[in-house]
Amino acid sequence: MSQPLVELRHVDRSFKQGRVMIPVLQDINLTVAPNEILCLVGESGCGKTTTGKIIVGLLSQSAGDVLYQGRPVGEFRGKERSAYRRALQIVHQDPFASLNSAHTIGQILSYPLKRHKMVHSRAELRRRIWELLTLVDLTPPGDVVNKFPHQLSGGQRQRVSIARALTVEPKLIVADEAVSMVDVSIRVSLLKMMHRLRDQLNLAIVFITHDLALAKYFAWEGRIGVMYLGRMVELGPTPDVIVNPAHPYTRALISAIPEADPELTRRKERMILRSEDIPSLTEIPAGCAFHPRCPFFVPGLCDSRVPPLADAEGFRHQVACLPLTQGDALREYGDAFREEQS
Amino acid sequence: MGIDHAIGFGAAASPTGLIIGILCGLIPLVLGLRKRFVRPALLGFAACVFGGAAAGIWGGALMIVLTTAVVISYAYVDRQDPFTSRASIDQVSFEETRFDFFIRQMAALGRSTRAATRALVRNKAGFIGFLGLLFFFLMIVFGPLFIEYDGESHMERRRPGASSLYQGPTREFPLGLDWAGRDVLSHVVYGGKNLILVSAEAGLLTTIVAVALGSLAGLLGGVVDQVFSALSNFILTVPSFPLLLVLASVITFDNMTYLALLFAALYWPTLMRAVRAQVFSLRERDYVQAAIALDLGMFHIIFREVLPNMISYIVVNMIFTIRSAMYNLVGLVFLGMVPIQEPDWGVMIYFGRAKGAIFNPNAASMLISPIIAIALFQLFLVLFTRSLEEIFNPRLRQGL
């Protein structure tokens, strides 16, 4: 593989809440290669947005290293820092908060173009704005260029956000739940557009979502990382993770995806968790954070040691589950208990 | 003071100004009539004449720019703008002459002016406030053309058998006479200018200090924030008016600007804390985060991303500060703590009390007139803020 664009090594992040520190991310290891699609999935609150912000450098890590093209990002100064900043862009979730209501769409796009001298004349500036608006399917451009954000629909604003990110010709875009707040009817066209932009502009996309079905659709050619309570629990090529999930949490998520065919959905075996409650970040369970909910819990093992993300026998991708990575098969916790009794 | 000339308060209306205004008005008039936009042309002409007459060259110039822009925004219906064509990118030319660019910018300015005017008219309460303030402006600027200032005492106006010179309203003196037999109306007309200017100055200074410190505290956070917050807390706990009173009696203010400065020094904390809180919340907004990721720089973030979203809030607060500055000033004058300078609404009340108007039925109109003037002015100010909110809020303004 070529040199990764961005690399996170053992990244921790905690936030101070009152007097206690809340560990929001723990020991995240991640690489994003150029032109790659990487999907981060997980329930809300598991730290996806925080990871995305650390990837683009909007948040700093509490511990660990963040590398851009092989160099720690703290090293960049002056021009290099600016170039690093611009190479990594983020598109936010809420289309109503991501554009400043004081400026027209034309102005929003012109500020970065002018500031970074991406254009050299007024004519070129206007030509580039036209190009960008066409690139994100806002045509004819004259219909939006003089409008204010509040005059556009959610989907259109999200397109403007993407166009704004593209002004500085980034190498990577983090799309943080970028389609979860727009109408379902518009989602597919937005996703297709992002695919097209990735091919056309040689972008890497980190696609953040809480919806595994969406991840499956969007990142089929890429990789999926499944997060749980601030840790990466499974990471690998999308088809492998979806077809042959390793971690019990991923399996539970997949079993919860409704199929297009209702008959299929009904026949699908749903995994029963031992508990539906997600523990709070202030009291993360010892050992594997998933163990209180895990149907395959092994007492004495899972609650004593934090499982590292590692290769597991029978899988082509990495998983953070001690029984699996130690070469054991998963056994249902309840059954094991019954056998002991008899 | 420079600002009073710029807004026409410096000199009263003059014939020279009228000529300047007419000359200025010719530009939108000719331009509009040639393009067959009669209404904007005539309105533009009228606005220029008014601006010129009221404020001379400055008013005229301001009005030329605005009205010409409005006329252009009607006449120039996106001529040759590639963004109005439905052609594909290879078929349109983005090159334009300097003149075309100028015209396009003027048209944009004209559109904003029209949108602002519509926003002003749309809100009934705000519009009434605007008309009221306009009335005061006309009174102060054009009043002197019709009414002469009556500064000498007139013993000869004493009525036979009367114990004082005070008189109620008569046909000759619609608001009566004061303790020295002077025309009260003339004092009402001439007495507002200074008070309004000093209050406006105090309000402006307070706002500048509050916004500067508030944005710094909000954006930088940390030690800067702690220092400013501690300072503002300290000043907030001090009772301001009594302190102002004490200071005003210790220091002699030959220049009222110092008084405005003193006011600003005591009254900035409230607004500063509000601005700081706003900046704190605005800087977490996604579009500010995006601006950081786009490396647009601190300057851009303050002036293009954060301030435009607070401007309506800031302007409205400035109006309220002007209002409270005026009350404080009148209070100081009433208590005789600042040098007494006639004509002034506050001084009228002060003399009313000092010269026994309270016990004289004939003096009622002399005492009530400045009070009504002050109260009305304040009312119109507050009403006007309604319109300001709409004018400065892009969401409410609705672009054209």
Ligand SMILES: Nc1ncnc2c1ncn2[C@@H]1O[C@H](COP(=O)(O)OP(=O)(O)O)[C@@H](O)[C@H]1O
């Ligand atoms: N600036 C912050 N200050 C304090 N807590 C935060 C901050 N940002 C995020 N958190 C906390 O971190 C956790 C993870 O947040 P986030 O990364 O937004 O999750 P996700 O995007 O997966 O829903 C949440 O519990 C949230 O409350």
Ligand SMILES: [Mg+2]
């Ligand atoms: Mg999130």
